[in-house]
Amino acid sequence: MFQKIKQWWRKRKIRNYIQGERNFHPYRAFGHEMVLMNHVESGNTPEEQDGRLDIENVASLIHLLEADVQFSTEGLDRKIKTLEERAEFFEKTLHQIVPPNIDHALKILKARKKYPKLVSKIPWKTTTKEKIDALCKQYKVMFGEVANFLPELPEEAVKELEAFSKVWKKAVEDFEEQVAISIWVIAPASLFRDRKGDPIMLAKSPFGDFYYVICAWDKEVEFVKDLLA
Numbered sequence: 001m002f003q004k005i006k007q008w009w010r011k012r013k014i015r016n017y018i019q020g021e022r023n024f025h026p027y028r029a030f031g032h033e034m035v036l037m038n039h040v041e042s043g044n045t046p047e048e049q050d051g052r053l054d055i056e057n058v059a060s061l062i063h064l065l066e067a068d069v070q071f072s073t074e075g076l077d078r079k080i081k082t083l084e085e086r087a088e089f090f091e092k093t094l095h096q097i098v099p100p101n102i103d104h105a106l107k108i109l110k111a112r113k114k115y116p117k118l119v120s121k122i123p124w125k126t127t128t129k130e131k132i133d134a135l136c137k138q139y140k141v142m143f144g145e146v147a148n149f150l151p152e153l154p155e156e157a158v159k160e161l162e163a164f165s166k167v168w169k170k171a172v173e174d175f176e177e178q179v180a181i182s183i184w185v186i187a188p189a190s191l192f193r194d195r196k197g198d199p200i201m202l203a204k205s206p207f208g209d210f211y212y213v214i215c216a217w218d219k220e221v222e223f224v225k226d227l228l229a
Contacts, residue, residue: 052140058187058198059216062125064135065186065200069126069210073112080109107179111171111206118167124212127202132186132211144192146183146201157201160215164203171206184211 055061083106087098132143146153153161161183168181187199202211 050140052138055139055141055188058141058200061135061139061141061186062200062213062216064138065127065131065213066125067128067131067210069128069205069208071112071208073115076109076113080106083109107172107175108206108208110174112208114171114173115207118170121163121167122212124164124203124214126205127211127213129209129211132202135186140188141186142189142192143184143186146185154217157215157217160201161203164212164214168203168206179206183214 083102087102087106090096090098090102135141136143161181165181172179182204184202184204185199186202191199198217200216201214203214205212
């Protein structure tokens with residue numbers, strides 16, 4: 001019985017060794033043979049899996065982002081009072097932090113009270129996260145924070161941001177705490193590394209869960225490092 005077990009174990013080791021050899025391929029390095037394990041992923045390579053479309057001019061995609069966002073400015077005082085009562089219940093009765101969704105909704109509704117006075121100063125088209133996600137699935141672009149591009153913003157983009165910041169400050173001036181403007185960019189992945197290209201810049205709206213399409217710029221702008229040349 002012991003001999004049979006030894007023979008079985010030996011055959012298994014040989015079989016595993018042969019199988020293991022099949023997963024190795026020889027490579028030449030500096031004139032010597034070097035053995036590297038061949039790592040095989042299931043399915044296709046990332047390049048083959050990415051069936052999205054290439055795009056040379058990202059700014060040309062702006063029309064695909066446009067969405068007619070509608071929201072109500074009626075009964076805001078009643079809605080705000082209801083949410084404030086719920087927030088007070090969490091703080092004073094349950095002795096808990098106000099849930100983020102209540103706090104977020106309160107900020108939006110309070111900002112909306114300023115919307116009728118600010119709407120004439122808002123020339124930007126609106127879009128939604130659903131539209132942004134659909135664009136990123138169709139084309140080889142990413143949605144990321146503008147912090148990667150801040151040193152290289154062209155003058156036109158800076159002017160648009162300044163205009164938007166005035167609207168933002170008016171909308172949130174009654175908030176108990178300051179809320180930073182949330183600026184985002186849609187661009188090819190390579191642009192998030194070298195910051196040269198033609199991204200689309202968006203800003204999160206203070207009036208709801210949607211975005212304003214602030215601007216886009218082409219590849220012919222003067223970058224910071226170019227101005228130093």
